[in-house]
Amino acid sequence: MAKDIQGLGLALASRFAGSRWAEKYGLRKPAQRLAYLSTRSGFRLAGQLSARRRQPSTSAANDARPAAAQNADSRSASLFDLSLSEEQNLIRSSVRAYAGDILRPAAAAANEQGQPPQAFHQRLMSELGLGLFSVPEHLGGSAPHYSPVTSALIAEDLAWGDFSLAVTALAPLAVANAIVRWGNPAQQQRWLPQWLQETPPLAAIAVQEPGPLFTPGKLTTHARASRKGFQLDGEKTLVPLASSAALFLTAAVSEGRPALFLVPADSRGVQVSPRPAMGLKAAGCGTVTFSKVTLDADARLDDGHFCYADFISLGQLHWCALAVGTCQAALDYLLPYCNERRAFGEPISQRQSVAFMLADMAIEVDAMRLLTWRAAARAEQQLPFRREAFLAHTLCSEKAMQIATNAVQLLGGHGFTKEHPAERWYRDLRSLTCISSGLHL
Amino acid sequence: MMLNLETPKKFRALVHQARQVAENVFRPVSRKYDRDEHAYPAELDMLAAIMDGMNDGTMGEGAGAGKLKAERRHGDGIVNSTNMSTVLGLQELCWGDVGLSLTLPRQGLGNAAIAAVASAEQRQRFSKTWAAMAITEPDCGSDSAAIRTTAVKDGDDYIINGEKIFVTSGERADAVVVWASLDRSLGRAAIKSFVVEKGAAGMEVVRLEKKLGIKASDTAAITFTDCRVPAANLLGSADISGAQGFAGAMQTFDNTRPVVAAMAVGVAKAALDRTRELLREQGIRLNYRHDLKRCSHMEATLYRYEAEWEAARLLTLKAAWMADNGQPNSTAASVAKAKAGRVANDITLGCAGLLGDVGYCEDELLEKWARDSKILDIFEGTQQIQQLIIARRLLGKTSAELR
Numbered sequence: 001m002a003k004d005i006q007g008l009g010l011a012l013a014s015r016f017a018g019s020r021w022a023e024k025y026g027l028r029k030p031a032q033r034l035a036y037l038s039t040r041s042g043f044r045l046a047g048q049l050s051a052r053r054r055q056p057s058t059s060a061a062n063d064a065r066p067a068a069a070q071n072a073d074s075r076s077a078s079l080f081d082l083s084l085s086e087e088q089n090l091i092r093s094s095v096r097a098y099a100g101d102i103l104r105p106a107a108a109a110a111n112e113q114g115q116p117p118q119a120f121h122q123r124l125m126s127e128l129g130l131g132l133f134s135v136p137e138h139l140g141g142s143a144p145h146y147s148p149v150t151s152a153l154i155a156e157d158l159a160w161g162d163f164s165l166a167v168t169a170l171a172p173l174a175v176a177n178a179i180v181r182w183g184n185p186a187q188q189q190r191w192l193p194q195w196l197q198e199t200p201p202l203a204a205i206a207v208q209e210p211g212p213l214f215t216p217g218k219l220t221t222h223a224r225a226s227r228k229g230f231q232l233d234g235e236k237t238l239v240p241l242a243s244s245a246a247l248f249l250t251a252a253v254s255e256g257r258p259a260l261f262l263v264p265a266d267s268r269g270v271q272v273s274p275r276p277a278m279g280l281k282a283a284g285c286g287t288v289t290f291s292k293v294t295l296d297a298d299a300r301l302d303d304g305h306f307c308y309a310d311f312i313s314l315g316q317l318h319w320c321a322l323a324v325g326t327c328q329a330a331l332d333y334l335l336p337y338c339n340e341r342r343a344f345g346e347p348i349s350q351r352q353s354v355a356f357m358l359a360d361m362a363i364e365v366d367a368m369r370l371l372t373w374r375a376a377a378r379a380e381q382q383l384p385f386r387r388e389a390f391l392a393h394t395l396c397s398e399k400a401m402q403i404a405t406n407a408v409q410l411l412g413g414h415g416f417t418k419e420h421p422a423e424r425w426y427r428d429l430r431s432l433t434c435i436s437s438g439l440h441l
Numbered sequence: 442m443m444l445n446l447e448t449p450k451k452f453r454a455l456v457h458q459a460r461q462v463a464e465n466v467f468r469p470v471s472r473k474y475d476r477d478e479h480a481y482p483a484e485l486d487m488l489a490a491i492m493d494g495m496n497d498g499t500m501g502e503g504a505g506a507g508k509l510k511a512e513r514r515h516g517d518g519i520v521n522s523t524n525m526s527t528v529l530g531l532q533e534l535c536w537g538d539v540g541l542s543l544t545l546p547r548q549g550l551g552n553a554a555i556a557a558v559a560s561a562e563q564r565q566r567f568s569k570t571w572a573a574m575a576i577t578e579p580d581c582g583s584d585s586a587a588i589r590t591t592a593v594k595d596g597d598d599y600i601i602n603g604e605k606i607f608v609t610s611g612e613r614a615d616a617v618v619v620w621a622s623l624d625r626s627l628g629r630a631a632i633k634s635f636v637v638e639k640g641a642a643g644m645e646v647v648r649l650e651k652k653l654g655i656k657a658s659d660t661a662a663i664t665f666t667d668c669r670v671p672a673a674n675l676l677g678s679a680d681i682s683g684a685q686g687f688a689g690a691m692q693t694f695d696n697t698r699p700v701v702a703a704m705a706v707g708v709a710k711a712a713l714d715r716t717r718e719l720l721r722e723q724g725i726r727l728n729y730r731h732d733l734k735r736c737s738h739m740e741a742t743l744y745r746y747e748a749e750w751e752a753a754r755l756l757t758l759k760a761a762w763m764a765d766n767g768q769p770n771s772t773a774a775s776v777a778k779a780k781a782g783r784v785a786n787d788i789t790l791g792c793a794g795l796l797g798d799v800g801y802c803e804d805e806l807l808e809k810w811a812r813d814s815k816i817l818d819i820f821e822g823t824q825q826i827q828q829l830i831i832a833r834r835l836l837g838k839t840s841a842e843l844r
Contacts, residue, residue, distance in 0.1 A: 078450040080762055081443070081519045088444075149444050215735055309730070335835055350843050355832035356825075362835055363776050366759075367752035374446035374755060381445070388751075390729040395748040397733075436732075 082373075088153055091133060095154055098128050099161025099325075103169075104421075107162035110282035111424055115244075116168045122199050124169050130154070131195040134176045139192045146180050148314065148441035152321040152376040155441075156369070159325030160332075162421075163428035164282040166322055167439070171240040171283065174318060174440040175203035175249045181440070182260065182311065184303045191262070203247035205315065206236035206288055207437030216312045216436045221252040221290065223261055229297040230254065232261060232269075232290045240438050242272050242286025249301065250290070251308075251437070258308040260301040269293040277434075279427030311440065313389035314379065318439035319432055320372040320392045323400040326425050327365045330407040333421065334358060338410060348410075357406050364399040371395050376441060397432040404429040446755060449521045452529050459530040462488060463537025468806075471538045474657035475809050479649050481613065482541060482657055489546035505530070507552035507568070509696040511764050524696065524764040528703040528757055535707030536714075539813045540657030542704065549610050550574035550697060550821075551618035554634060557693040558677040567636060573614035575605035575663060582607075583826050585620065586629040586687065590665065592621035597672050599635060601643075601665045607820070611661025612646050615639050618676070619665065629687035636674040643668030654812030695774045698821055699760040702777040705785035705817040706754045712792040712810045713746060719799060739795060746788045753781035772834045779827035782818035789814040 084092070106117045124130045133150055135141025143150070151173075158166035176195045179188055194201045207216055221234025232252055239248065248263045248270075263270065270293055274286045338349035338358065348354045375388035407422040408415035415422045448456065466488055474482050508523040534542040542548075551572025555564060581587040590603025601621050611617060616638045624631040637644055648662040672679070717727065725739060733741045760777040763770035793800035793811040800807045818824050833843050 079445065079519060079521045080447065080449050080525065080758060081445050082759060082762060083519060084444060213735065215732060217730065331835075339836055349832075349836045350838065352825075352829070352832075352843075355836065355838075355843055356828045358835060359779070359828040359831040362831055363756075363780050364752075366776060367756055367780060370446065370755035370759060371748065371751055373444060374751075377444045377446055381443075383447075387729040391744070391748040391751050394733060394744050395752055398745070398748075433734075 084153070088150055091150065092153055092157055094128065095157040096160060099158050099166075102127075103158065103161025103165045107165055107282070107421065107424065108418065110162070110165055110168075112281075114276065114281045115284055116165060116282050120165075120168065121172065121202060125198060125200050130169065130173060131176070131200050134173050134180060135192050135195050136180060136188075139188060140196050141192070143180075146177075146380075148177075148317065148376045148379045149373070151177055151441040152317065152372060155318055155321035155439075156325035156328070156372075159322040160329045162282070163322055163326040163425060164280045166325065167240055167280055167283040170318070170322075170439060171205070171245075172200060172203045174205050174315075174438070175247065177314075178205065178249055178260065178311065178440040179301065181314070182301050182303055182306050187262075187298065187301060201247055202241050202245045203249065204239050204241045204245045205251075205438050205440060206239045206248045207251040207312070207315070208238050208435060209235055210237045210287070214436060216251070216258075216308075219251055219253050219258055221250065223252040223254040223259065223295065223300070225255065226294070228294060229299060230261065230295040232263065232293040232295055235287060235289045237275060237287040238277070238285050238435055238438060239288050240280070240283040240285055242288055243274060243284055248288060250288075251311075254300065259306065260311065261295055261299045262301055263290065263293060263295060263299065267293050267295070278430055279424065280431055309386055310379075312437060313375075313386050314441045315437040315439050316393040317372060317375050317379070317389045318441045319435065320368065320389075320396040321376070321441070322439075323396045323429060323432055324365065324369045324372055326429060327361070327368065327400055327403045330403055330422065330425055331358065331361045331365055334361070334407060334410050354410060357410060361403050361406060364403060368392070368396045368399055379441070393432070400429045400432055446758070448529065449525070451521065452526050455526055456529050456533055459533035460536070463534050467534065467537030467541045471541070471657075471806055471809070472803070474540065475654075476656075478651060478656040479659060482544065485541065485545060505552075506548045506550065506697070506700070507556050509553045509556050509700065509764075511557075511692070511696060511767065511770070520765055521762065522765040524699065524761040525758065528699055528761040531700055532703040532707040532710070532754075532757075535704040536711045537707075538657065539704055539708050539810075539817070540655035542707075543655060543658035544610055544613060546613075547571040549614050550693075551614065551616065551636075553697045553700075554618045554693045555636070555676065557696055558634070560677070563636075563673075563676060567616070570636070570638075571610070571613070571615045572636065573608050573610040573617045573661075575608045575611065575617045575619045577607045578604060579606055583823055585691075586632065588620055588622060588632065589625070590619065590621040591625065592623055592633065592635060592670075592675075594623075594672070595669075598669045599672060599675065601635065601637065601668045601670055604662070604664045606662045607650070608661045608663055609658055609820070611663050612649060612659045617644075617663065623679070623681055627681055631681045632687045633679065633681075634676045635670050636676065637665070637668060637670050638674075641668055641670065653815055654809065655816050694821060695771050696764060698774040698778040698827075699757050699764065699770075701817060701821040702753065702757040702760070702774075702781035705781035705814065706750065706757055708810050708814050708817070709746075709750050709753065709781075709785040709788040712789040712807060712814075713743070713750060715805070715807060716792040716796060716800075717743065719796060719805075742791065742795060746791060749784045750788060753777070753784040756780050772831055775822070775827040775830040775834075778822060779824055779831065782824055782827070785814045786818050 110116050132142040133154060134143060136143045155170055158169055176192060179191050208214060209220055223230040223232045234252060246265050248265060250261045250263050251258055252261055269291045271289045272286055277285055338354055339347050341348050371392035375385050375392045378385035378388055404426040408426050411420050411422050414420055466484055470484055474480060505527055509527055549572045551574040554574055555567050555572055576585050578588055592599040592601050601619060603621060608617060616636050619635050619637050620632055621635060622631045623633055643666045645664050646661045647664050650660040652660060727740060727743060733744060756777040760770050760773040763773050789811040793807045799805055
């Protein structure tokens with residue numbers, strides 16, 4: 001059984017190493033390295049690759065790595081350090097390339113049609129190997145450990161392509177992340193390998209309930225203990241992939257405390273209705289009602305240490321990371337535009353009123369990024385991070401909207417039309433203060 | 442390697458020491474020297490000795506204006522060095538008092554200029570000199586390339602003529618680093634800096650400014666009338682063929698802007714801490730649990746301030762970290778300075794404004810911090826200058842194109 005699972009991960013890693021993305025962006029070598037690293041826990045790929053082509057001699061040195069690497073980790077962890085690991089940089093460059101070449105061009109149509117392009121999630125798996133980065137090594141994935149930082153980087157770079165498509169891409173992975181973080185071994189064995197399949201499961205987190213004063217701390221959805229397990233009643237809204245998801249990770253009060261339940265979408269008593277919003281069109285958000293849904297006893301996601309507040313914070317942080325990426329995209333989009341667009345005989349970028357708006361964007365994007373990274377890094381280091389996540393979300397909510405509205409403003413009347421992506425980013429980024437969960441680093 | 446944005450353990454002792462100074466030396470006399478504007482804070486002499494001890498002794502790599510410089514890129518590995526320790530130390534000191542921090546002996550901006558552009562021999566010669574910095578003139582502030590002060594070669598000396606204003610520690614420092622032009626027709630390429638030691642004939646402190654804040658720090662107007670300075674006191678190279686000289690002088694700012702940003706972060710923290718303390722007495726506590734929509738205006742405002750404060754703090758650390766690791770940090774330094782300058786002003790003014798009589802009256806220091814913070818968004822390059830620098834860099838514009 002274990003071998004099959006690892007085999008799955010291996011297949012995925014090889015597909016990625018050989019994918020045309022790797023070829024096109026000159027990432028083949030890095031991709032090999034990534035593939036190697038992704039299976040370093042034990043097997044196998046290194047040997048296979050070296051049979052196919054010369055593997056640099058570093059592989060021998062790397063075999064002896066774990067102990068030394070751990071020492072280096074503990075030493076450098078005491079230093080302030082903004083540099084990313086080799087793996088993280090490799091992941092970033094391929095995700096960024098994918099975001100630019102696949103997500104950005106597909107975004108306008110996805111927005112119009114209210115759904116992602118065909119086979120969107122399958123392609124994310126086969127071309128980007130996205131599931132690998134969430135599923136831990138012992139279950140066949142490539143994550144050496146649960147890494148909210150890596151998840152945040154992936155979110156940032158995907159959202160650089162398009163916010164709404166990034167939400168679409170990440171909603172199922174958020175469920176996988178939550179299972180990695182909060183599931184017991186049996187639940188992890190049962191569910192996580194699915195994220196390595198060619199057609200990964202569509203899944204979404206459902207926390208938010210209708211109403212202007214909703215707060216995640218006061219849930220009305222209840223899971224009452226029953227003879228067989230639980231009976232779930234309640235209503236969730238702004239659930240991404242509402243109509244297509246096969247699985248909802250649902251927050252409900254059980255025995256007086258908030259808990260998470262894995263609810264198959266085809267359970268009796270689950271009803272879904274679309275609820276289009278200002279933005280996030282591609283994600284197909286909707287309302288999901290649960291009436292007397294019967295759940296097994298093991299539907300409750302619990303490794304014995306579930307912390308609802310941390311779960312919510314990790315959700316907030318995922319949204320922050322997305323906002324950072326899209327705000328960076330807005331800045332990157334506007335810089336050349338303002339240099340090219342002329343008014344009164346010179347580029348508009350030579351006017352201070354324009355230039356200063358761009359400078360402010362750059363300042364605030366970096367601020368958003370640092371707060372988000374810090375909170376994610378603390379989560380990864382198992383330090384308390386609720387305050388940091390809360391502050392990151394406070395800052396990102398405000399600055400992202402400011403950046404988005406200024407992005408439309410700088411494009412003038414053109415920015416108000418769908419000729420540019422700014423109006424879409426504007427609608428998407430409004431979501432930060434309106435959405436309370438749905439994701440998880 | 443692991444992403445880590447926490448304060449490095451190795452600087453905890455330094456941070457703790459700086460906080461002790463802030464709390465036990467600065468705070469008790471903070472109001473006294475705010476009221477008695479031009480009195481010399483004698484308490485600081487003792488402190489200077491302690492700081493020297495810190496630098497030469499336990500802290501090893503040390504901290505302070507005289508130690509700031511962009512490091513060469515290290516072969517391997519990341520370091521946290523003097524740029525970061527200085528930023529961390531100053532932040533704590535300014536939590537105590539910005540004005541007093543500014544007038545700490547041997548921590549002048551001039552010392553940073555010496556560290557950045559001086560030759561090894563000069564660095565050695567001026568190592569114990571407390572140096573102020575004189576750039577601004579009555580008719581030129583932000584536009585430092587337009588200075589009119591001149592330096593004319595005469596044998597082994599230069600003869601300096603001109604008037605400088607807003608010289609921080611201009612009266613108290615042992616020397617002043619004066620920016621002057623060797624040839625005004627050549628523009629910025631001919632601008633050089635000179636160490637003019639106190640007592641030089643022709644140099645006169647003509648006025649001390651009366652200010653809105655940082656009253657503990659003396660701000661001098663100094664005139665130079667046929668003031669003779671040894672040619673060996675010209676910092677860096679006398680060559681005027683390239684723009685290197687001016688650029689070199691401007692480089693000083695890449696290292697000092699994060700420090701000023703750190704000062705802003707410090708005073709903002711003082712206001713936040715005290716405001717929370719006062720509100721706790723009124724039963725208001727922050728728990729980072731409610732979202733902003735469901736808490737009081739007072740709480741929501743404090744959450745927002747704290748988020749902005751963290752942003753300023755982390756941007757400052759980033760700029761210092763880059764300098765420590767030999768990464769070009771000109772933009773990051775301006776980003777930190779711009780963000781921290783405005784955030785500190787917003788927070789200190791906002792806290793005073795939130796608290797009514799308590800915020801406004803002199804029995805608390807909140808009103809003082811709200812006055813002190815304003816300078817941090819002005820000196821070392823105003824908010825607007827920082828934005829120009831950032832925008833030019835982002836857009837690839839010259840200073841002639843984006844003015």
